[in-house]
Amino acid sequence: MKVKHKFLKGVLYMSLEGELDESKSLYTRSQMESAFDSYDMSKVVIDLSCLSFMDSTGIGVLIGRFKKLKERQITVVIANPSRSIDKILTLSGVYSLMPKVEY
Amino acid sequence: MKNEKTQVKKENFVKIQVQALSSNEAFCRNAVAAFCLSIDPTVDQLSDVKTAVSEAITNSVIHAYRGGGGLIEIDLVMRKRVLHIEIRDFGQGVVDMEEIRKPFFTTKPDEERSGMGFTIMESFMDELILSKTEGGGLTIKMVKDFDEEEK
Numbered sequence: 321m322k323v324k325h326k327f328l329k330g331v332l333y334m335s336l337e338g339e340l341d342e343s344k345s346l347y348t349r350s351q352m353e354s355a356f357d358s359y360d361m362s363k364v365v366i367d368l369s370c371l372s373f374m375d376s377t378g379i380g381v382l383i384g385r386f387k388k389l390k391e392r393q394i395t396v397v398i399a400n401p402s403r404s405i406d407k408i409l410t411l412s413g414v415y416s417l418m419p420k421v422e423y
Numbered sequence: 424m425k426n427e428k429t430q431v432k433k434e435n436f437v438k439i440q441v442q443a444l445s446s447n448e449a450f451c452r453n454a455v456a457a458f459c460l461s462i463d464p465t466v467d468q469l470s471d472v473k474t475a476v477s478e479a480i481t482n483s484v485i486h487a488y489r490g491g492g493g494l495i496e497i498d499l500v501m502r503k504r505v506l507h508i509e510i511r512d513f514g515q516g517v518v519d520m521e522e523i524r525k526p527f528f529t530t531k532p533d534e535e536r537s538g539m540g541f542t543i544m545e546s547f548m549d550e551l552i553l554s555k556t557e558g559g560g561l562t563i564k565m566v567k568d569f570d571e572e573e574k
Contacts, residue, residue, distance in 0.1 A: 341448045342448055342485065373477075375478055376481070376538075376543055379537035403467055404470040404471060412526070412539045412543075
């Protein structure tokens with residue numbers, strides 16, 4: 321599991337790569353948090369194109385981060401989920417908090 | 424009811440015993456996926472099965488054994504192109520079997536838990552049956568028909 325990020329014109333682009341399950345949730349959470357703490361952005365784009373697996377643990381991680389960013393009035397969007405991750409995000413209503421976008 | 428000898432003769436099966444650790448989740452879901460390869464599933468079907476297995480194992484690790492480890496047994500049987508999975512733990516068990524199936528229900532509301540585990544198992548598989556493990560704990564039975572149209 322890797323968390324990569326790039327800051328460009330006020331937007332933080334974050335790419336989650338690998339398999340996100342319970343065993344990787346703490347690591348992923350802290351990697352995301354430390355990137356969020358390093359920049360003053362108005363928007364975060366979470367790119368899932370390189371995330372090959374995610375279960376409902378990932379929903380907890382994403383919603384937890386969303387809540388913290390919302391306190392800072394930062395919007396969050398999700399890009400490029402695989403079909404099965406898309407199914408999980410749809411089922412759990414994540415897109416009502418963090419809309420899906422095309423990038 | 425078939426006796427065990429008949430089963431050994433006729434059906435393809437695998438039995439796995441594994442320590443309830445989150446670091447074993449990847450092994451469990453990939454082992455189940457590998458078992459399915461012989462019937463030539465689609466990529467989407469495989470990822471559905473992997474997700475459902477991961478949810479079941481996470482439930483045992485986190486809720487049944489509270490992160491303290493314990494025995495998980497996984498029984499896999501392939502009948503033609505229908506996969507039968509049984510995942511048993513011997514942990515603290517479940518009081519209300521209906522309640523845990525509800526979306527967003529979690530035994531750990533303070534943590535970042537989505538409460539979507541059983542909802543995901545139900546929608547990714549063709550059947551989900553919950554029962555008590557003999558002697559305490561939860562048994563999760565799931566069925567996936569590989570000839571069924573995509574849900």
